[in-house]
Amino acid sequence: MENSCRIVEGHYQVDLPLRNPAVQLPDNLQMASNRLRGLQKKMKKNPQFKEDYIAFMEDIIGKGYAEEVSNGDNTKGGGQSWYIPHHGVYHPQKRKIRVVFDCAAKFMGISLNDVLLPGPNLMNNLQGVLMRFRQYSVAVSGDIETMFYQVKVPAEQRDLLRFLWWTKGDFSHQPKIFRMTVHLFGAGSSPSCTNYGLQKTATDNKCEVSIKAVETVKRDFYMDDVLKSVETIEEAKNLVNELKTLSNRVQLIREATSLSQWHHVSTRENPADMTSRGVKRTQDLINGIWFKGPDFLWQSESEWPRDVLIDLDVVDVEMKSSFTIVEAGDKSVVDMLVSKISNWKKMKRVMAWVLIAKQKFLTKIRPNAGVVAGRSCVVQDPGQPTVELLNRAEEFILKEVQSSAFEREIKELEAGNTVSKTSVLFKFNPIIGEGGLARVGGRISQADVAYEAKHPVFLPKNSSVAEMIVREIHKDVGHLGKNTILEILRERYWLFGANGIAKKVARECVTCKRYQVKPCEQVMADLPSNRVQADGAPFENVGVDYFGPLMVKRGRSEVKRYGVIFTCLSSRAVHLEVAHSLDTDSCNNSIRRFMARRGPVLTITSDNGTNLVGAEKELREMWKKIDQAKMKGVLNNVGIDWIFNPPTASHFGGVWERMIRSTRKILYSIMGDEARLLDDEALVTFDNDIYGSRGYVAFNSQYADKPQRKSYPFTRSFCE
Structure with a gap:
């Protein structure tokens, strides 16, 4: 080169x-x-x-x-x-x-x-x-x-x-x-x-x-x-x-x-450009401007071209440079770390590594620099900073925070004087304690408790480090509330405005928001038309479901019986039947008994149970025979539309699921101690006792002093 x-x-x-x-x-x-x-x-x-x-x-x-x-x-x-x-x-x-x-x-x-x-x-x-x-x-x-x-x-x-x-x-x-x-x-x-x-x-x-x-x-x-x-x-x-x-x-x-x-030489007349453009023949180089230069140089200076001149005010494109001058302020290493770190434990670890690097640097330039601030600073190369080093890092951070907020008070205390009466520290009888930190004084220095609890460290109100410490405590106590945060905080620190900071940390905690947020309320769709019919007869549109099993005695053994609940979708009236099993035949028999007492049904809605799916097919066959033989003109042109809810969508049947809960409660309260002694006849009797328990007018305590209509069950015989 x-x-x-x-x-x-x-x-x-x-x-x-x-x-x-x-x-x-x-x-x-x-x-x-x-x-x-x-x-x-x-x-x-x-x-x-x-x-x-x-x-x-x-x-x-x-x-x-x-x-x-x-x-x-x-x-x-x-x-x-x-x-x-x-x-x-x-x-x-x-x-x-x-x-x-x-x-x-x-x-x-x-x-x-x-x-x-x-x-x-x-x-x-x-x-x-x-x-x-x-x-x-x-x-x-x-x-x-x-x-x-x-x-x-x-x-x-x-x-x-x-x-x-x-x-x-x-x-x-x-x-x-x-x-x-x-x-x-x-x-x-x-x-x-x-x-x-x-x-x-x-x-x-x-x-x-x-x-x-x-x-x-x-x-x-x-x-x-x-x-x-x-x-x-x-x-x-x-x-x-x-x-x-x-x-x-x-x-x-x-x-x-x-x-x-200065004068301008065009590219065509510039010999230097021949090296970059190249020439086709050696003769052109010999006879050209390479050896003798441009023609105007052989003329008088007055005849030289003057049409284009170099503008020396234009910035040279050869090497465009830019510079910035910055005067460093009083921003400390702690301030720089706070702007990049929001976790208190990580902050201490990073500061510990800074102290290690500082000691290594001092050792290189001053071999005898083994003591800093009155204590040994010689450290090994640990895989992770030791507890002692983390404590020193915390002291260093807190001293930087205090030197910014309580500079005048610390100078007075170090000089052996008391702080000014106008200082926020005055009423706490402040002292310079362990680690060179300003701490709460008081009269309990002889108490048998930890030194940090007797003399907590002062922390200013508007400090990012203080908020970082509160946030770490909130996390350590399992995201509990303000009172728990303050209890743990005051074991080591005296933070001005701690109440407001603790509230703020708990309020802004993302984890707490996730666990304490109110669940979203789903906007419900409009009710289907068969739920809001005003002029239809009871039980024209019903929902059907099973509940149980209920144990009844038969001889010396016990057998299972199931309750079949029919709910009028518009009036919420209830009809109960007893099924002896969960097979299709038993389901069909229950539906036939229900219709025999309550009259024709336009639609039946149910869960997608296998017994109910099978019953729908046989029920249609049953209705074909009835239409042709017994029902004649009475049920002429009348059929049943059976609607099955989607599989695993039990919430579609809330209208009868709620009735099952009420029926269970009433049934068990009526049976009482006789539940283990029931036979089939007693069970049917108890089912009929429930009929009068479901009315169509709710009692409102707001109007307790006014007469209200009597609660009548919606029941109707087929011959009405």
Whole structure:
């Protein structure tokens, strides 16, 4: 790099560090074409990606970072040329696209990076840059825009950096061959070459700027980013001005010359452009402007072209840089951690690791730094921080919190004085206790209780750390309420405004909201028409279900009987039958007895029980026979529509499920102690006793002083 580095057109130019300068590469044009077609498909699917990609490519071509290969050279393939596929990636925060040239893409087992030397690692150590950055209170940060593109590649090596692209992103034309004129993002050698150019800039200009500026370029850059700290803002401004002068050569030209001294040379008359454009024949080179220069130089100066002049006020595109100066405030490490951590236990663990790192750093720069703040700080390398270290971390955090909220009071107490009467701590007789923390004083120092309970630590009201501690206690006690939180809190801390903070933590706790939230109330659908008929007779539309079993005596044995409940869907009247089994025949018999007493039925609704499904089929057959024989004109054109609720949807039958509950309650209260002595006759008798227990007028205690209608059961015989 030292031998090849030179300044060309205001930029450093460094050769590509080839492992073998005479390397012969295979012709990979087809591979690059295939990758380009894949890129084209992606662009067609994503218009925004296409727009950003085209803008980036046109920008690098427009700024001279890439150039179109002349017609005479575009058939060249293999040997000393290579086609690089490319793709776009977005910055995760800025959402700014960057086109990456895939120098690691292999063809026939070889890639461009395979033939390039990576070069020496000239980047500064990141840890050193960061440590020096924290040395002083005023911070300077900046970056070099498109740093890789600021170092040129010799014209004779640019064919190794070929790529395919459509002019102005127009897919309607065939892609053309371009080549990069600069070191590109993606090549293994680029970081070394560009960092060499950056450090060369500092070395070549060390006589024109301060030593601090030169050292900043050499020691405080990490790739294209600079992080530097100085003692004053004025010093920072001077440093930034010097770094801009290094990065902008136009500034030097403007200071050393005047605008009238400069003239424009068109591309056609510029001999330097012949190296990049190329010439077809040696004779053209000999007879052309390469040896004698443009024609106007052989004329008098008054005849030189003056139509276009260089505008020195335009910012040089060679190396656009931006800098930010920030003066550090009083924000402590605790404040920075609070903004990133919300868990008290995690906060203590992180602070414990900070203390470990601090001790290691102090040990390196001061070998005898084994004691800090009156206690030993020598620590081993634990897998996890020890309990002692976590306690020290907690003390450190609490001291930082107190120093912000009670700075004046702590200074008075450390000086041996009492705090001012206007202080919020005055009435607590504060002391500086264990760990150097301000604590509640009082008269119970001789009490046989824990030291933290006798002298709890003061915590200010508006403290994120205090809220973090309360939140941790709330979690540890199983998300109990305010009183439990305060009970545990006051065993170690005296938090001002604790009542309100505890309420707030409990109120905003996501877990508590999840467990204590009121269940959502489902909006019920409209009742079906058979539930709201006003002019229909009772039991025209019924719901049927079974309940039981009920044990009855038969001789010396006991057998099971089942209750069959028929509920009028409109009047809620109830009819009970006894079924001797759960088979279809028994179900049919119960329905026939019900209709014999209550009259014709239009619809029967039931659960989707297997016995009821079977009964529906046989019941229809039964009705066909009855229609033809016995019922004649009375039941002529009358049939039953049996409606089955969906399987496993027992909530569809709430109208009769509620009646079953009431029936059970009444039945067992009537039977009492005789339940184990019932026979079939007694069971039927008890069922009939229930009929009068279900009325159609509810008693409302709100109108207890007013006469109300008597509750009559809806019953009707078939002959009515």
